[in-house]
Amino acid sequence: MSKKAAHVKIKELKTDIGVIKDLELSIGRIFxxxxxxxxxxxxxxSLTDLREWDFKLxxxxxxxxxxxxxxxxxxxxGKCDLTGGxxxxxxxxxxxxxxxxxxxGCCIGAAAHAAHARHIVEHLIEKYGRRFPIDIGGLxxxxxxxxxxxxxxxxxxxxxxxxxxxxxxxxxxxHLLSSTHIGQEGSNIDFESKVLHAGxxxxxxxxxxxxxxxxxxxFPKADPEAPLVDIGLGTIDLQKPVIACVGHNVPPxxxxxxxxxxxxxxxKVEVCGLCCTAHDLVRRNPEAKIVGPxxxxxxxxxxxxxxxxxxxxxxxxxxxLPEAQKIKAPVIVTSNKICLGLxxxxxDSIDKIVADLAEAxxxxxxxxxxxxxxxxxxxxxxxxxxxRKKFKVIPEVTEIIxxxxxxxxxxDCNDCRRACPNDLxxxxxxxxxxxxxxxxxxDLYEECVGxxxxxxxxxxxxxxxxxxxxxxxxxMKEEKFKIRAGRGAIQDLEIRKVGSPIVLGEIPGVVxxxxxxxxxxxxxxxxxxxxxxxxxxxxVVASGCSAMSIAMYxxxxxxxxxxxxxxxxxxxxxxxxxxxxxxxxxxxxAVKIASIFARRHLRANYEEIADYILNRVGATxxxxxxxxxxxxxxxxxxxxxxxPVVVGPHGSxxxxxxxxxxxxxxxxxxxxxxxxxxxxxxxxxxxxFYTAETKEEAMVVITKLCMKPNDTTKGRAIKLTHYCxxxxxxxxxxxxxxxxxxxxVADIPITMKDEIVKIxxxxxxxxxxxxxxxxxxRLIRKRKE
Amino acid sequence: xxxxxxxxxxxxxxxxxxVFAKPQVVVTMVKTAKRPILIxxxxxxxxxLGEEKIVDYVIQMAKTAEMPVVATAHIFGExxxxxxxxxxxxxxxxxxxxxxxxxxxxLDGMGQYxxxxxxxxxxxxxxxxLSSLKHASPDLKTINLDRFYHPHATCSFPNSSLExxxxxxxVIIGELEAK
Numbered sequence: 001m002s003k004k005a006a007h008v009k010i011k012e013l014k015t016d017i018g019v020i021k022d023l024e025l026s027i028g029r030i031f032x033x034x035x036x037x038x039x040x041x042x043x044x045x046s047l048t049d050l051r052e053w054d055f056k057l058x059x060x061x062x063x064x065x066x067x068x069x070x071x072x073x074x075x076x077x078g079k080c081d082l083t084g085g086x087x088x089x090x091x092x093x094x095x096x097x098x099x100x101x102x103x104x105g106c107c108i109g110a111a112a113h114a115a116h117a118r119h120i121v122e123h124l125i126e127k128y129g130r131r132f133p134i135d136i137g138g139l140x141x142x143x144x145x146x147x148x149x150x151x152x153x154x155x156x157x158x159x160x161x162x163x164x165x166x167x168x169x170x171x172x173x174x175h176l177l178s179s180t181h182i183g184q185e186g187s188n189i190d191f192e193s194k195v196l197h198a199g200x201x202x203x204x205x206x207x208x209x210x211x212x213x214x215x216x217x218x219f220p221k222a223d224p225e226a227p228l229v230d231i232g233l234g235t236i237d238l239q240k241p242v243i244a245c246v247g248h249n250v251p252p253x254x255x256x257x258x259x260x261x262x263x264x265x266x267x268k269v270e271v272c273g274l275c276c277t278a279h280d281l282v283r284r285n286p287e288a289k290i291v292g293p294x295x296x297x298x299x300x301x302x303x304x305x306x307x308x309x310x311x312x313x314x315x316x317x318x319x320x321l322p323e324a325q326k327i328k329a330p331v332i333v334t335s336n337k338i339c340l341g342l343x344x345x346x347x348d349s350i351d352k353i354v355a356d357l358a359e360a361x362x363x364x365x366x367x368x369x370x371x372x373x374x375x376x377x378x379x380x381x382x383x384x385x386x387x388r389k390k391f392k393v394i395p396e397v398t399e400i401i402x403x404x405x406x407x408x409x410x411x412d413c414n415d416c417r418r419a420c421p422n423d424l425x426x427x428x429x430x431x432x433x434x435x436x437x438x439x440x441x442x443d444l445y446e447e448c449v450g451x452x453x454x455x456x457x458x459x460x461x462x463x464x465x466x467x468x469x470x471x472x473x474x475x476m477k478e479e480k481f482k483i484r485a486g487r488g489a490i491q492d493l494e495i496r497k498v499g500s501p502i503v504l505g506e507i508p509g510v511v512x513x514x515x516x517x518x519x520x521x522x523x524x525x526x527x528x529x530x531x532x533x534x535x536x537x538x539x540v541v542a543s544g545c546s547a548m549s550i551a552m553y554x555x556x557x558x559x560x561x562x563x564x565x566x567x568x569x570x571x572x573x574x575x576x577x578x579x580x581x582x583x584x585x586x587x588x589x590a591v592k593i594a595s596i597f598a599r600r601h602l603r604a605n606y607e608e609i610a611d612y613i614l615n616r617v618g619a620t621x622x623x624x625x626x627x628x629x630x631x632x633x634x635x636x637x638x639x640x641x642x643x644p645v646v647v648g649p650h651g652s653x654x655x656x657x658x659x660x661x662x663x664x665x666x667x668x669x670x671x672x673x674x675x676x677x678x679x680x681x682x683x684x685x686x687x688x689f690y691t692a693e694t695k696e697e698a699m700v701v702i703t704k705l706c707m708k709p710n711d712t713t714k715g716r717a718i719k720l721t722h723y724c725x726x727x728x729x730x731x732x733x734x735x736x737x738x739x740x741x742x743x744x745v746a747d748i749p750i751t752m753k754d755e756i757v758k759i760x761x762x763x764x765x766x767x768x769x770x771x772x773x774x775x776x777x778r779l780i781r782k783r784k785e
Numbered sequence: 786x787x788x789x790x791x792x793x794x795x796x797x798x799x800x801x802x803x804v805f806a807k808p809q810v811v812v813t814m815v816k817t818a819k820r821p822i823l824i825x826x827x828x829x830x831x832x833x834l835g836e837e838k839i840v841d842y843v844i845q846m847a848k849t850a851e852m853p854v855v856a857t858a859h860i861f862g863e864x865x866x867x868x869x870x871x872x873x874x875x876x877x878x879x880x881x882x883x884x885x886x887x888x889x890x891x892l893d894g895m896g897q898y899x900x901x902x903x904x905x906x907x908x909x910x911x912x913x914x915l916s917s918l919k920h921a922s923p924d925l926k927t928i929n930l931d932r933f934y935h936p937h938a939t940c941s942f943p944n945s946s947l948e949x950x951x952x953x954x955x956v957i958i959g960e961l962e963a964k
Binding site for chain 2: 064065066067068069070071081082083084085094415418419421423457520649650652653655657659661687690691692693694696697701730731732733736
């Protein structure tokens, strides 16, 4: 892709119809494409270009709204009471308000990724030049930007091309956000269509960000054997100065490592990270350490380990500065999105900044130049570390016991438990602590999400979260695990290998564990689910905090899932694609199956490819601890492609599901592309967005959501085997909808034949045809009679 | 006992649930309902006093009131182990979705329900479910049988001690038996 500005100037033009003088015509950009593939129907789609497709999805998967409260509070006409069918002062009802709120969340999420992408692209262009080639996998990845190709209809070749794609992304986010203003959109279904648009746009923005950093920073390029790296607090060498990088935008962390290397300090200073910056840090530098997901931030800081804390953007605790001050660690903020009230020292001399920080004259600085931030971080850490001596705010056991006694004297207040998102039995643990034992406090560690709301609520002023950290200190120090560094894209070769068995259903599905760490019962549940599906020969992929949580549990042999399963995109493999912005490698893999395996035209052909994925590619996303607006927009991007997403119990607080009704036969008809007939395809996939109450429920529903109308009989039999097996294991019975999911006798798993045939007979089941499924009439290849 | 949301920040809005002055109110509501349904989540396995779990009280209640039970998540098998077969397994999302559909014929094909009793869910999850039904199912009454106050229900237990709550459940079961 390349662009040109066209400017035509005509001094005088004489024609048969007249004379034109001093005509000037300017066209801002022309995209020159030397690409054989014909452009599809929707290049750079607007808010309404894919509305018809959205409506098809939303007709089948209707929104279920779960309002937090009864009110709308967005403008000064309100607050407005929306209960009992009442409308607000602007005319909005509760359904439109809920969908509007959901769209707002998606705009926030998409904007966070797009702004990140803009920042990193600009930074890398400045550093490596506009013409730096985008290579994210060499010959193994010819379809290097499946989402961008699909949505925009262009192929970015150099870093400079990415700027134009971001222009489009930012424009769309502005339009979407504008529709949430008072007096704009009024239909909840149109808001929902815009939600899907926001999600799609978000995947473009993320893809741009990850392509840029993979290419320029030399991250693993579609490498199934990306190195196994250290994760866990126990992996950090406490004898060295420690720099902790927190956030999602890696340039400052990269500059830290580059400075260490350039100045002979490499190996003498420990560099570690939390959240997605950590993912990207180890993609660049496998010797760095990952501490853990976002929920580890507070426990890590209070442990006193970091000597300097470097903050970039997104998913950073906004009380980072006061928390760092407690342990006397200087803070360096590096993004214009997070300034924390600190003085901008970008233009100051490094010597002076380091001196101010090292002498604790200031608690932190804002430095908007990543290279300068990197040097300041290293030099400050080296100076501060001997003074700090890993100063921590974790009390001794005797102090906790004394403070717990104070808590016990207040009586039955329960404020800590009532503030806890997971309703953890903190009062009981405090009572036991008052009696001299910290074991119940230690038990809370696993399920604590690290929010510290318990502390804000405590009438006795106790630092409850810190007590939990102290009680579980031994466990925390023993956190030493291995995670495979983010591999980036899926190779075209891998897609060719698995395309057929996925589409035919013989690989039972692709399960992607993505998103944040707001787990109801700790990250162990994600690791358990991941292992279950890898053992069952699903293709398992992971990203973000979920990818970290998967790593933080070992089997009986002391191996983490990344050591147990290969990193290939293949049956029984476990691929960590990388950070949040690596998620389009997962959606992109589904797109590439349509393109590479099925040879569907990809270029600006969104609707057809989404129709293909909805009907043929058995993929399901699992965001078990999703908490952020970014996770919300990521999920929305999967839905528009027809990929269902399951969230954990806290995900119900996104306040909107997209649910199918399996008993509504009329909802599950598709066109048979071979004949044009409308054919009942069964309720697959049953839902697009679904909250599961427990991990057991999640595992059962995941097997079902991986079923697609196009499954071959062999493929459906394999999928039904997993569904029935898990259903029996967790629910003690066979599923009640097996007659809806069985199309022919050949679909029935051989090992369960007698049992299933009996059920089918009881239900009066009849065989039905397996269509060549599509929801798009234009794809019907009608036989000519 | 207190009549405020268990999780402090879960402030609802203008339409808040009534609180049972006495557990007998539940009995009256169940007895006067034409089509009640009991929806039971996995946390009924976690709570209880001694050997008895809340799921055991649920079974007694369902039997005495002859109410259909929808078991969500992985609780179905626990009912079966105890010799009781719920009317259906259905996820909390699915049953909530169906309770909002005036055309839904119910588990038995006899029509929509007019009273739904909930227990055994994470507090925050039940919160949004009850809110959803409050807004979208105006003809449905909902009862929160869990021991923490839920303002989005039509009627709710107040925040109660485990002992008081179980005592109330026993009263409800006893009164339903005496009908």
